[in-house]
Amino acid sequence: MRLLVVEDAPRLRANLGLALTKMGHAVDLAEDGPEGESMARMNPYEAIVLDRMLPGKDGLSVLRDLRRDGHTTPILLLTALDGIEEKVRGLGDGADDYLTKPFALAELVARLEALVRRRHGKADSKLRIGPLEIDTAGKSAARDGVAIFLTAREFSLLECLARRPGQVLSRAQIEQHLYAELDGPQSNAVDAAIYSLRRKISPEGTPPLIHTRRGLGYVMEAR
């Protein structure tokens, strides 16, 4: 998933970004309200982690302005304020979820994944493409019940394609989902990752699940 973390506490921001990256997500970081809002408007994030109290423009104002302008990206409000009225206010202003500091990383990620699943109309964490079964919560994949071992980046690519079965995704779109702004992928990084993923999910003799549309991009479907 490509995520945006808007948090003003520098240590928390950096370490949260690092942890999410290590979990295989592409993470952009913003340190204040205006920067966070601007990045949220420019990039197609799967979800945004937004601190409630931010310098420059507070989290609730950023949230309200994004929602007012039609942005539907799931937003999880992160805050040190634990009052019920604060939560109600945040959710009322358009937040999809609310997490109080201090939090467990696993809980934050689980909530983000649940938000993304709901956005794609999925109630559980399982995705199925023909014989392939992907567990987005457990970060595991299996073909015909046989486990497939994937790197974090490969799993992220698989999840990106599997969430949009039958939909052609261009290299640029895949890059946007896989890489954070500062990652700066090499020109053939997507092709290389697709090649590697194809070999793992469709061993020789099995029907391919990722198909190339020349000049357009890649699509995942069971034919």
Place this chain on the structure above:
Amino acid sequence: MRSIRSHLTKVLCLSIGSLLVLVGIAIFFAARAVLFDQFDATLLAKGRALVTASEIDGGDFEVDMTVQDFAGFGAGGSEYFEICHPDGELVERSPSLKKSTARLLEIAVPDHFEPEIHPGKLADGTPVRVFVQKYTPKGDKKKRFQELHLVVASPVRNLQLNLIGLALVLAIAGAMAISLTIPMVRLVLKRGLSPLENLSSEVSGIAADDLTKRIGTAGLPKELEALATRLNATLAKLEESFGRERRFSSNAAHELRTPLAELKTLAELGATWPEEANPDRCAEMLTVIDELESLLEKLSLLARADAGSLPIQREPVSLRASILAVVDRFRRQAEQRELTFKTEIADEELSIDPVLWNAILGNLIGNAVHYTAVGGSIQMESTAKGFVIQNPAPDLTDQDLARLFDRFWRKDEARGTGEHSGLGLSIVNACVAVLGGTCKADLSPTGRFRVVISWNDQPR
């Protein structure tokens, strides 16, 4: 529970009832006295008429019959008289007594010649008023009828019946008045106390967790308006005080939550990915812990100041040396921000607790260095009587001044770094108060922020 209304109803009914009874008794006795006075006046007139109507005609004693009949002494009349010699020998008696042979009544006649009236009873038990007088009739040339005793008796039964009638009327009227008093008192008290009851129900409607409500003062009587206004003022103070407490608790939790979240994330990073459990990560954790420790020390200092348990050990401290030492601590930071210090420090000593004095200076100078815009100047003046620090603060407003000393208050709500917790000025305020001084903050029209500390009672 005792109710004012029922208590007042009881007391008022008893008071009014007692008053009515007393008034009834007073009316009765006043009427009785008037009636008896009138009765006695009539009796006196009759007695005097008999004295006047008595004469000695041709050596015989006579009483003018016209007077006798007119005054009711005639046969069948209800008034009686007897005239006798001092030795008791009967001279004359009223025709109304002719059938009776018994004497009218035994009563002492006064020695003087002035009439007297007394209560008495006839032989048959009839209550009467008795007129007695010693007199000598006209024309007694032979001195045979000297110093005669005249006794006139007038029955009072009719008078007594009238008085009984009056007593009955008064008793019935009193009972009716008392029975009407109860509902009237209730009605009057209900109406009279309704503003108090309304006020009571309004006050009862104020929940302990909602102090935003106020009591309506429109239409309240002036006695209650003052009370309601006072209650509203108390509620406003309570609301402000609870609000400050709530903000403090919430802010304290907030200040602790962010570093805890940092610690937790750092620990989870190290626990999940062993390569992240490195010295840099541990150093970061130590920094967070140091910040938490510093915050807790500040909170503990404030708590001890609030509880009055902050130990104070005064000793002579050089003003110049102590202030310049703190300035030196911030000099590098000030140089980075191109700030200049202007100091006017008297060459005096201050008898003060050096730890608290350093805490005051550290917070004030630290704040000034942190919040003064790049290139600004920080000015300090100090004598043994006080300390003043001022620096440009163009973003600060007069509204901010009211909250400056609130715990955890900062101009910018966001609390990204652990550098400034918003406790500095409240610590300064608490320390100054503990040391017996006052601390005030103001803002000049040119946007210079000034904190003035005055030592009210400087012990030497």
